[in-house]
Amino acid sequence: MLLVSLLSLLILAAQYVAITASVQDTIAAPNSSINSVNSSTRAHWVRLTNEVLLAQGTPCPFSAFASVIVNHTAPGLGELVCTGVNKRQTGNPTLHGEIAAIQNCSAILTDPSGPYKLSPARALDAFAQLSLYTNAESCPMCASAIRWAGFREYIYGTSIDTLIQQGWDQIRISSLEVFRQSFDLPHPARLIGEVLTNETDPYLLWQFNPEYPCPMGCARGGSSSSCTAI
Template identity: 65%
Template sequence: MRLLPLLTLLPLTLAHQSPLAAIDATGLTVNSIPYSTRVHWMRKANEALSLLSSPCPFAAFGTVIVNHTAVTPDGLGELVCMGINENSKTGNPTLHGEIAAIANCTSILTDPTGRYNFTASQAQSAFSSLSLYTNAESCPMCASAIRWAGFKEYIYGTSIDTLVERV
């Protein structure tokens, strides 16, 4: 698994708030994925919060899981699933955005009537070809879950240190 801290990615998604927006990333790739594609998926991780009705603005952690090997008309890859921090909504203190996304992904991949219809073993193997994008560096629990799932990549938008500085 490759750890990709894209610390400059979040400021680029908030162009009006950062001088980094002036950076020309044309042609820049990370692990053969264009930087513009990385920005697209990080924005989707942020958008997951409103799409899935995040109940808590103080725990606004969104995650998307992407298949970059899927051929899509826009060339961005395929969104497999998303998740948000739902611990205030459900009462489950472990249901962070990353955990929710992994659970959603597992359900989607193993749904007998879904497009994948994978066995549990096939679903577990599929994680090794997927990328997980989350808008902030994961807590130890989520980082462990990401590692155990075996994702190909883990990309986060801002670090824990930056989050702590801004509290």
């Protein structure tokens, strides 16, 4: 009888651990309305990250990672504060889209001739009112930068799991895990994932998969089978 009771307790404990782990690994659904921002507004800003990519001069950039930073305390869809794209090709290996966007925002917020004219201290405080959108889930370096900046929200498109499955080199630590381990930091950020993946995936899944269609305006050709503009 005692053995049966112990086994029952072990089974219940295992079920509790499984349920708890499942809940802890759950993030907000992409169609959620959070902080009074609806899903169509979220889609608008994730879609803009793709448009920022296209503004770089090619419809199929290889390192197709971009971010936009938005003030949702402004009326309507919110106010675009700054953008950033992956600029590793400039020689800075840490200049991912999110880092570039944060740097650009810092410069814009503190520009004495710009629209905000904030002091450095007030610029640091301003990040707590801003949301960072990126077309793909941030690497742990960028997710950590998002937490250190103290953003109100962080929203991404294509997941890091999908990037790994499609051949991208990644440090295999999810944004959720970075956020989970950053509880000592102030300004807890909301995390919303896999928004508009039907539009972000096409820019990120062709690079290492020769069977994946090229983005619109591009085609495969030559010995490399890479997508190039047509």
